[in-house]
Amino acid sequence: LGHVHFDLRRQADPTAVHTALSHYEEAAGLDPGFANAHVSRGRALRFLARSAEAAEAYARAHALAPDRLDALADGARAHIAAAFHTPAEVVQSGQALRDTDLV
Numbered sequence: 749l750g751h752v753h754f755d756l757r758r759q760a761d762p763t764a765v766h767t768a769l770s771h772y773e774e775a776a777g778l779d780p781g782f783a784n785a786h787v788s789r790g791r792a793l794r795f796l797a798r799s800a801e802a803a804e805a806y807a808r809a810h811a812l813a814p815d816r817l818d819a820l821a822d823g824a825r826a827h828i829a830a831a832f833h834t835p836a837e838v839v840q841s842g843q844a845l846r847d848t849d850l851v
Contacts, residue, residue, distance in 0.1 A: 766796075781812055784809075786805045786806070787816065793826075794829065799832075800830040806820070806823030809823075
């Protein structure tokens, strides 16, 4: 259900990513060992420029599933983005989330 709402953001629904995030958080709460919920939560948080929280979500996913290299790579990007102070600085750094990162 979270992925449906996350995809809706492409249709200009400003609440879709927040709704997706709440679904990912619910999934992570129901099964804290479900790495996919933490990866998806990280992607939504990163999209919302909440990079420090995203980095934590990716770290949790990687701890649960060390073979999830996407969690490791996306976590590194989130850590870098968290070092910047404004979304504009994140875009300038090249760490902005691209549509291809959302798949």
